[in-house]
Amino acid sequence: MSPAIETRGLTRDFGDFRAVDGIDVRVERGTFYGFLGPNGAGKSTTIKMLTGLLAPSAGTVRVLDRDILDPQQSLDAKRHIGVIAENLSLFDNLTAREYLTFVGRMYLMPRDTIRQRSAELLDVLGLADEEKKLSLEYSHGMKKKLALAAALLPNPDLLFLDEPFEGVDAITSRVIRDLLAGFVARGSTVFLTSHVLEIVERLCTHVGIITGGRLTEQASLEAIRQGDSLENRFIQLAGADATATSKLAWLETAQ
Numbered sequence: 689m690s691p692a693i694e695t696r697g698l699t700r701d702f703g704d705f706r707a708v709d710g711i712d713v714r715v716e717r718g719t720f721y722g723f724l725g726p727n728g729a730g731k732s733t734t735i736k737m738l739t740g741l742l743a744p745s746a747g748t749v750r751v752l753d754r755d756i757l758d759p760q761q762s763l764d765a766k767r768h769i770g771v772i773a774e775n776l777s778l779f780d781n782l783t784a785r786e787y788l789t790f791v792g793r794m795y796l797m798p799r800d801t802i803r804q805r806s807a808e809l810l811d812v813l814g815l816a817d818e819e820k821k822l823s824l825e826y827s828h829g830m831k832k833k834l835a836l837a838a839a840l841l842p843n844p845d846l847l848f849l850d851e852p853f854e855g856v857d858a859i860t861s862r863v864i865r866d867l868l869a870g871f872v873a874r875g876s877t878v879f880l881t882s883h884v885l886e887i888v889e890r891l892c893t894h895v896g897i898i899t900g901g902r903l904t905e906q907a908s909l910e911a912i913r914q915g916d917s918l919e920n921r922f923i924q925l926a927g928a929d930a931t932a933t934s935k936l937a938w939l940e941t942a943q
């Protein structure tokens with residue numbers, strides 16, 4: 689079977705700056721892929737290119753066996769994917785129900801299905817009591833939860849999640865972890881970025897590490913860990929320079 693995601697030489701320049709530098713990402717179907725990297729490494733830029741939100745400067749992207757650079761195939765792929773984008777892309781002046789209805793209609797879902805799934809998702813994610821609020825009145829964590837509800841609503845085959853655990857409470861984090869683990873157990877695919885390495889270690893089957901726009905590692909979680917913790921290995925592989933920086937001498941003594 690073709691991989692869920694396959695890129696060749698994927699590159700993105702912003703002016704003279706190369707944010708993503710010729711990466712070959714390969715994610716098999718039914719895997720839980722953690723895309724890791726330090727701040728500014730190129731993770732969100734990559735997700736935007738994989739989901740058709742940002743045009744690459746060079747390279748190819750295939751998602752669920754469709755060419756994302758072809759408008760018709762890209763549209764077809766989007767019917768089967770769910771996304772939490774970096775900026776969440778909610779509409780400020782809609783309630784959660786209104787937003788989910790809008791998303792469901794974009795996916796051409798029947799109204800009854802939208803209504804039923806929305807109620808269940810809002811309940812599971814602890815947003816049922818917040819239904820009357822507009823999303824501009826939501827806290828950051830609540831917005832993340834609503835974005836996840838929208839990503840799951842059409843029951844996609846592939847989820848792209850940019851920092852889904854950032855800002856959510858411990859209870860919701862557990863709910864999301866269980867939801868995602870079940871999603872992969874049924875054979876679907878998750879591509880996720882996160883700085884919370886304990887969660888990545890617990891969930892992911894495969895890991896890619898991007899540093900300075902280059903994909904420096906891509907392997908199974910076990911092969912990356914080599915018996916060590918993921919955090920230790922990540923710092924060895926991606927953060928050696930940062931840990932070597934000199935101390936702030938003036939902070940060692942209180943005034």
Ligand SMILES: Nc1ncnc2c1ncn2[C@@H]1O[C@H](COP(=O)(O)OP(=O)(O)OP(=O)(O)O)[C@@H](O)[C@H]1O
Binds near residue numbers: 702729730733734
């Ligand atoms: N629209 C843009 N214009 C110019 N530079 C950009 C733009 N978007 C991203 N960049 C730059 O590209 C690089 C990669 O950014 P990106 O947001 O992909 O990093 P990231 O790995 O997601 O970081 P973080 O973990 O902090 O979210 C950064 O140096 C960033 O400043």
